[in-house]
Amino acid sequence: MAKEPWDDPRITTFGMLLEAHDALLCQMAGLPGLDAQLPMTWFEVLLRLARSGGELRMAELAAQVRLSTSGLTRLIDRIEAAGLVERRHCTEDRRGSFAVLTPGGQDLLRQALPAHIDAIERLVVGPLGDDVPVLEDLLRRLRDNAHPASH
Amino acid sequence: MAKEPWDDPRITTFGMLLEAHDALLCQMAGLPGLDAQLPMTWFEVLLRLARSGGELRMAELAAQVRLSTSGLTRLIDRIEAAGLVERRHCTEDRRGSFAVLTPGGQDLLRQALPAHIDAIERLVVGPLGDDVPVLEDLLRRLRDNAHPASH
DNA sequence: CCGGAATAGTTGCACACGCAAGTTGTTGTT
């Protein structure tokens, strides 16, 4: 059986990243109560805002959740319509806006957090155990190496 | 500064997976010659077919590229229109079809492969070095743990 | 201070995808 170029093991490594990512995401999103009460994308927006003291500039938030600025505009449209965030005009730079976490948004985030943490516990801490920090280190190296010239 | 529930480090670990995945994919897809000559999704379809001897049932291929069967139907529609694959009716089960790699598809895959392998070399082997097998092992454990109850 | 380049965000448009329903073919039960 001839060794064809598409059998290169490096492609398999990369494929594993795609497969693991997708498998985990499907499990997270497919979880009964989890995605239903708060879509993953909404969750991450609320999370990033909470971690930044409740507000963030649109462009900065877009970068953090890895969306184009137009993608974020519409996402915030939807979340704002649900009352979980608000837009506030930036006074020093009248072009810009902040996305601001509302009390309702913060409540919902608090309420949704345990389910997400449980899911992570089951999906990554479970199978990896003490190796979790190793994975985190490897992934961080990948990200830091790739990110510089992105967007 | 109060320790809020959203500062849980496990969420950061999971976030690192999302960030690394996205950063790598953007780099791959954004690469000048790479995505232009052959979109990532097309590339993976052609790759999976080549690795399976040139043909695969639609449902099986859908699972391998992590798409719904309807998603794969349309993807194959497009790739078939470009002449890189063909559909062949399955004779033992006349409901089913095979996606079959055409000579042109195989040629294009062969031609696109070096650029992809170079990209992986630069984006994962570069920053990780000898730790690549460690990453692959960890990701495989994640995938195998998550996959069972999926789709 | 004025005019052109750059920046923050939004909108028009196209597109790829998932879900649910539909079509055709197979399998199992009696």
Next chain:
DNA sequence: AACAACAACTTGCGTGTGCAACTATTCCGG
């Protein structure tokens, strides 16, 4: 043999996203 349950795609429809174009504002060089 007939009919029901099931399976392999495919199609209708809605939705989330990126790219390019647009508007409003700020920055910078002369």
